[in-house]
Ligand code: SF4
């Protein structure tokens with residue numbers, strides 16, 4: 494069985510350079526501000542959305558995006 | 569020369585503790601021992617109990633409970649005790665004053681705790697030439713059997729942030745790293761570290777000697793003892809004052825000969841007070857203990873605009889929303905002062921876009937300062953937007969350092 498703990502999207506602001514890709518990939522969680530930097534809505538990512546969220550994290554060209562809590566797996 | 573400068577500045581309301589025995593200037597080892605007696609040798613448990621019994625909080629601004637910080641350290645393998653003396657709030661003088669005049673009290677607190685925690689290193693980050701000289705001399709006057717190092721850190725606002733200080737101590741750039749890690753877990757060289765402000769260590773040294781009962785003979789019940797305040801701005805007697813915790817703000821203002829008018833509490837990350845009556849000085853509101861009186865002769869919004877320029881210049885340039893957000897706010901306040909209503913509207917929007925969106929609390933603190941100005945100076949905002957302005961010049965009552973300081 495796999496149990497997951499809730500995750501949120503987080504940004505390392507020292508890395509993010511406002512590519513804006515995250516807003517395209519995660520339109521429900523990220524919008525861009527007037528300078529092109531992501532604004533997070535702080536919503537928790539549900540278990541079903543996790544794979545997609547992980548793909549988005551990997552897609553960030555600046556490696557600035559991450560999920561705040563590692564997913565715990567129970568064997 | 570150092571001493572003269574400091575002597576004008578130092579005053580006490582009530583019983584002096586940290587500032588005891590300093591009326592003749594710097595306390596060398598002998599005078600220090602004569603005033604305070606020897607530092608008792610306490611173990612980790614004793615320090616934790618003491619800190620908990622008196623509700624001691626860090627004196628650098630965040631006011632985090634010392635007992636909790638100690639409890640968060642692992643049982644073993646503590647690498648260093650770090651004394652943060654970078655005092656990056658430009659108005660604050662209390663930490664350099666302690667390092668300059670009472671270096672042995674600070675060293676007692678830091679080395680006593682390092683021994684109790686089994687930490688082999690004591691690292692002292694300083695940003696003031698006189699303070700650095702004094703603390704280095706003091707280290708020569710004693711033998712603690714520990715590796716004590718003094719490092720000069722750059723004097724930018726954000727360079728004083730705990731993780732920026734750690735980065736500087738490791739020989740890196742004095743900027744906060746992107747990942748939020750607690751120094752108690754991943755501090756100096758990513759090893760468990762106890763880091764706190766200069767005054768916290770001086771308080772620990774006093775607390776170790778007095779015990780919880782003696783320490784609690786003054787100040788608030790919830791957070792007894794004394795505190796150091798830096799008073800500046802439109803006051804006749806600026807400087808550092810030691811007071812019991814919880815003292816009324818009005819008492820400190822009168823004591824310092826402050827002009828009537830608005831007061832900023834907590835420095836340039838702090839808040840303008842709508843009212844000085846009924847305000848008691850305690851943490852967290854008092855933050856690092858900075859009290860700035862504005863007086864009534866200067867244009868408040870113009871003063872705030874000047875400070876906003878400085879705050880924007882202090883962004884470490886790492887995080888987009890902080891860099892662009894603060895720069896936009898400078899422009900918003902500029903237009904607001906000149907009477908453009910769009911400046912006010914844009915400021916409201918930008919104040920919502922800045923907090924929580926950086927690697928450190930600089931955007932949050934700067935937004936808090938600016939937002940409270942718009943709130944408290946609502947009447948002045950109206951006067952400026954009505955076209956004429958408030959009719960007062962910008963005198964520069966709020967000190968703003970040029971470049972780094
Ligand atoms: S994709 Fe990455 S770099 Fe681009 S805006 Fe999002 S977090 Fe920032």
Ligand code: SF4
Pocket residue numbers: 506726743744882883884885886887888890891925926927928929930931
């Ligand atoms: S939030 Fe601002 S001041 Fe803090 S690290 Fe980022 S850019 Fe620098």
